[in-house]
Amino acid sequence: METDLRLESSLWVGSKRYRAVLTGWHFNWTEVDKKNRDKKTISVPVAEVVGVEEGRVEILPQKSVEDKDKDFTVFYVKRSSSGGSSGLLWRLGRTQFSCPSRVLRDQWTKHLRTALKTHSPLRPHRLLVFINPFGGKKKGRKIYHSLVAPLFELAGISSHVIVTERANQARDHLLKKDLTGFDGVVCVGGDGMFSEMLHGLIGRTQQEAGLCENDPAVTLQPCPLHIGIIPAGSTDCVCYATVGVIDPVTSALHIVIGDSQPLDVCSVHHASTLVRYSVSLVGYGFYGDVLAESEKHRWMGPLRYDYSGTMVYLSNRSYAGIVQYLPADPLLSSPRDKTRCLSGCSVCSRSTERLFPHAADSGSLYSSNLSQFSSDSEGEWVSVEGRFRCVSLTCMSSSCPRSPLGLSPSAHLADGTGDLILVWDTHPLGFLKFLYRHTSTQDQFDLPFVEVHRVKAVRFSVPSGKEEEAYEEIVGQSGGIEEEERGYVETVSRSGSQQHLAERDTGRQMTNEQKTANPFLCGLCCSKSPSVSVWNCDGEILPFTEILCRIHGQLVRLYARGIEDGTAAQHCSEERDKCERRCILHK
Numbered sequence: 001m002e003t004d005l006r007l008e009s010s011l012w013v014g015s016k017r018y019r020a021v022l023t024g025w026h027f028n029w030t031e032v033d034k035k036n037r038d039k040k041t042i043s044v045p046v047a048e049v050v051g052v053e054e055g056r057v058e059i060l061p062q063k064s065v066e067d068k069d070k071d072f073t074v075f076y077v078k079r080s081s082s083g084g085s086s087g088l089l090w091r092l093g094r095t096q097f098s099c100p101s102r103v104l105r106d107q108w109t110k111h112l113r114t115a116l117k118t119h120s121p122l123r124p125h126r127l128l129v130f131i132n133p134f135g136g137k138k139k140g141r142k143i144y145h146s147l148v149a150p151l152f153e154l155a156g157i158s159s160h161v162i163v164t165e166r167a168n169q170a171r172d173h174l175l176k177k178d179l180t181g182f183d184g185v186v187c188v189g190g191d192g193m194f195s196e197m198l199h200g201l202i203g204r205t206q207q208e209a210g211l212c213e214n215d216p217a218v219t220l221q222p223c224p225l226h227i228g229i230i231p232a233g234s235t236d237c238v239c240y241a242t243v244g245v246i247d248p249v250t251s252a253l254h255i256v257i258g259d260s261q262p263l264d265v266c267s268v269h270h271a272s273t274l275v276r277y278s279v280s281l282v283g284y285g286f287y288g289d290v291l292a293e294s295e296k297h298r299w300m301g302p303l304r305y306d307y308s309g310t311m312v313y314l315s316n317r318s319y320a321g322i323v324q325y326l327p328a329d330p331l332l333s334s335p336r337d338k339t340r341c342l343s344g345c346s347v348c349s350r351s352t353e354r355l356f357p358h359a360a361d362s363g364s365l366y367s368s369n370l371s372q373f374s375s376d377s378e379g380e381w382v383s384v385e386g387r388f389r390c391v392s393l394t395c396m397s398s399s400c401p402r403s404p405l406g407l408s409p410s411a412h413l414a415d416g417t418g419d420l421i422l423v424w425d426t427h428p429l430g431f432l433k434f435l436y437r438h439t440s441t442q443d444q445f446d447l448p449f450v451e452v453h454r455v456k457a458v459r460f461s462v463p464s465g466k467e468e469e470a471y472e473e474i475v476g477q478s479g480g481i482e483e484e485e486r487g488y489v490e491t492v493s494r495s496g497s498q499q500h501l502a503e504r505d506t507g508r509q510m511t512n513e514q515k516t517a518n519p520f521l522c523g524l525c526c527s528k529s530p531s532v533s534v535w536n537c538d539g540e541i542l543p544f545t546e547i548l549c550r551i552h553g554q555l556v557r558l559y560a561r562g563i564e565d566g567t568a569a570q571h572c573s574e575e576r577d578k579c580e581r582r583c584i585l586h587k
């Protein structure tokens with residue numbers, strides 16, 4: 001009874017008879033009672049089948065095969081609801097089937113394997129894995145070998161593993177070494193390790209394409225290799241924001257089945273030079289200060305962020321700045337439209353068509369000649385000046401366990417824009433309210449001193465008097481912050497094009513930047529407030545204050561699928577669980 005990939009037959013799970021059907025996209029099995037009536041159906045998308053093995057196979061705690069020649073075992077993604085994860089937590093499901101004959105068993109295994117190949121074209125075959133042995137609780141090696149490697153083996157993925165011996169080893173490897181034959185790279189660590197992957201892969205891709213990363217106006221080439229993140233750090237924000245949970249097994253399963261999530265990347269430039277790339281937060285003021293303060297208390301572990309957050313909050317600082325931004329098209333989406341970027345997000349899908357208009361013709365996302373920035377940069381820049389508690393630019397929601405909806409709950413992972421959040425100076429209780437709203441579902445933008453703009457580029461500079469003032473602070477002649485300057489400065493002006501803006505990053509500014517880079521680092525221990533903060537770029541402190549940021553739509557791809565809508569995914573999984581429980585009871 002088979003046509004192409006379709007296969008249908010009776011199979012047994014334990015003592016129960018099932019009618020099993022492979023339709024190409026789905027593998028279903030329906031319990032049939034003694035009167036031939038259908039009972040519950042379990043349906044697994046072929047794309048979520050991890051592996052198919054002959055015999056009765058277990059892989060945990062270690063691989064064992066009972067070679068019954070009429071049996072086969074199917075491993076697949078099973079959604080778990082434990083810990084309130086709404087089905088975002090994935091586990092390896094396993095069902096052992098018995099066939100009436102060996103011929104039928106071979107037909108099933110052959111058809112299922114062919115269906116996998118046909119319907120999951122992005123499954124990796126060969127991966128380059130970097131483990132940071134010192135990340136987080138220093139469990140990277142153990143996490144990889146006990147939880148991840150068995151899943152890779154089951155899925156037939158061969159991996160080349162490098163345990164790093166120094167910071168930036170992974171980045172340098174990706175920049176210089178032969179990467180032929182690899183489908184993707186995987187980091188086992190935290191956001192810092194992910195950042196190494198990001199810089200290595202983007203840099204390598206631009207080198208090979210002959211593009212200059214320093215020029216913010218250049219359209220960068222998207223990276224051909226996918227990035228997988230196995231969370232094993234003390235901050236795993238990128239993993240949380242793209243998968244929805246911080247769990248090595250879930251992330252390994254997303255890699256194994258070849259999920260693909262494009263991601264916007266922000267390039268940060270100073271004086272016409274690339275400083276860093278970011279996917280999450282580029283933040284000045286509060287978030288920069290918290291990071292700088294937390295560096296002094298690394299020994300506290302992840303608790304250092306809470307401690308430093310409190311200290312910085314109590315220090316009650318605001319900073320003068322000029323923020324210029326290039327708004328994104330307001331007709332496409334808005335940071336206050338109350339939507340969430342979920343798996344299969346329509347805003348991001350429409351952006352793919354806009355960002356890669358020729359991809360459908362050529363069959364590849366990577367072969368189109370992009371002009372996303374140049375064509376859209378015709379829009380006008382907006383300029384605001386005043387004192388800010390914080391200035392944050394985030395390419396994604398930047399959700400994390402501390403702030404489950406994130407810095408900008410309606411931001412999109414892959415729409416080619418970022419959200420610029422301006423928190424003007426306000427009284428301490430107002431700012432506390434703003435911070436507190438990050439932890440709840442209350443709208444953190446519904447406050448009179450907060451603005452949010454969906455943007456394609458941002459430039460930040462310090463008012464000219466402040467540069468000199470900051471310099472004087474270093475050499476000990478400064479007068480500090482002038483009280484009457486706190487609060488709004490109602491300047492909204494229009495300035496020239498992005499090209500023009502880049503040209504205005506002069507050598508003179510760079511000299512002053514270097515002068516102003518350091519005073520904050522001793523800020524909290526000094527009695528006087530510094531007049532400049534530092535930039536927090538995905539958890540790294542930038543050495544410059546005056547920067548230009550530009551968002552590059554979908555520059556990299558992760559082995560992830562964004563946040564799934566819990567209810568739909570959960571329903572299928574619960575049905576599957578019920579069936580498995582019944583089978584176990586009847587054994």
Ligand SMILES: Nc1ncnc2c1ncn2[C@@H]1O[C@H](COP(=O)(O)OP(=O)(O)OP(=O)(O)O)[C@@H](O)[C@H]1O
Pocket residue numbers: 131132133134135136137163164165166167168188189190191192193194196232233234235236539
């Ligand atoms: N073998 C190594 N020795 C020292 N540093 C390393 C090594 N391998 C990677 N690193 C660096 O360690 C930094 C932190 O690593 P990672 O992000 O994996 O862990 P983390 O615990 O989340 O980090 P953090 O301590 O910043 O919270 C990264 O920026 C990376 O460059």
Ligand SMILES: CCCCCCCCCCCCC/C=C/[C@@H](O)[C@H](CO)NC(C)=O
Pocket residue numbers: 191235236237280281291305309398400402403407432435436438439536537538539540
């Ligand atoms: C009164 C309660 C105050 C609680 C304030 C909680 C605010 C939480 C906001 C978290 C934002 C996290 C943004 C993400 C940052 C990452 O990019 C970066 C890299 O890991 N992490 C850090 C710590 O900078």
Ligand SMILES: [Ca+2]
Pocket residue numbers: 264394395396411412413414415416417418
């Ligand atoms: Ca975005």
